[in-house]
Amino acid sequence: MPLMHATWGAWPWIAPFWFLFWILLVFFVVRFVFWRRGAWCGPRGRMQGPDQILAERFARGEIDATEYRSRLDTLRQ
Template structure:
């Protein structure tokens, strides 16, 4: 007389538990991915040519302001252009 199978209420509770577990899992994963995306910014370093142009520009600005003389400007510019790494 007693039915050992899940009744209608049993299925409802099982599906509710699965849905709740799925919801919380997706919410936690979404928050984790959002924090990871926002927190890391750009992982790629700028190209070497961009860094070299930036360094040359800063050197030219120092020369224009009179912080360094022409000989020092030319020497440093030569070093920047012949250097293999920025």
């Protein structure tokens, strides 16, 4: 008669791996969903285009209006 409990000997070693597997699976699914929405693209949340970065520099006073218009025209060409 075969021993039915012989396979339970590996349970203490297999259980932590299954637990880790499910945690990693949930983590990567959540990360993928947020990545697709653009929430993990940097400290501000979404990636910015060059015209948005230029507008922010102008708003902070790093460049003046003439330089802003000149660079914006260059970007749009």
